[in-house]
Amino acid sequence: MELTSAFRGLVCPTCTADGGSVFDQQCPACGDELEPRYEYDEVSAAELFEPGETASQGQWRFDALLPFDRSVAVSAAEGGTPLCGADRLADELDVADVYIKDEGRNPTGTVYDRGMSLVATALSGHDDPEELEPLALASTGNSGQSAAAYVGRLGLRSYAFVPSRSAFSNKAMINVHGGQMRVVGGRYGDAASAVDEQLAADYYSLQEFATPYRHEGAKTLAFELYSDLGGLPDVVFVPTSTGELIAGVGRGFEELTKIGLTESTPTIVAVQPTSCAPIAAAVQQGRDSPEPWTHPDTIIGELEVADPAGGTQAVDTLQRLDGAAVTVEDSDSLDAATTICHNEIIEMGAAGGAAAAGAWEFAEDGAFDGDETVVILNTDSGVKTPDILRSHLMGQGR
């Protein structure tokens, strides 16, 4: 296994015990989840942003701050996604610039490919990976599809537990990529419970914040934004469900300060649906961790996570970096997604539409000064949920 020179293995953030091998997930001393650790003094900005590197190399161009060398990456060029200027939206929001970071153009059409590529790369270094089978996770849909694709590449057996409401395209492609699927009646929380019930806890988890690598992959978003903009954006709107993306993007921006490249971090804004907003509620109420949301009910299935695995980490990130959280109505999210599809060419997903609606809400609240560079994260492709987007239009007689 080719590890990178600044990577110092996995460490427990709670008790600081060393974590053992790159395949371990829980701290041997206290059972908390492990995190990658780096010697930041050994990474220069020039190394992280090597001249001549291009977006076509995807997220692995930033392997100076990843655990594994790009030469061993299990990769389909995830990351390196376009940062699309949205001039009309900038005019409407009355800010200097708006960019949509289009994660729909990852290999399986979702931002989760970044983390899954790291997970698969770690597993590819195992002497006998079949020992770890089955690999499993619960998913609202996209992460299950991504996991099936990357685990399929390794030739290992995996299970994705998805709620019955998850998108048909996700369910179909989990199987097409060679993954096993278990459709669980109810909502995401029921799928999460079913993993342990059906597999008797005897599996290797691909769940965010069980594997140390999923939010670790998401941090490369921050590196790409810095690279593409030639500096930091001012505000980044992130559709928020499990907390994985908030924790990951926050870490990426913090690491730029740790290697001495930047002195500040952008304002990161978590956007959740009004009808399922445990992380936003915790931030707005000044609590350290979210309370599970009692009656989640959003049409945007990707954002319906009532008890987020990374809730505490997300809230901690937003508090530490002086971020914010807003909630948005589903109808506003779908309006934003369909308007962006109409005006900006790209396939904006419903969850990405929530991030855009969050930016609208910021504008309406007078929270922008007018000179900001704003980034909206489109976390998945609109073609995954065309039915939701189109039925919204039809409901409006359009």
Ligand SMILES: [Zn+2]
């Ligand atoms: Zn520990």
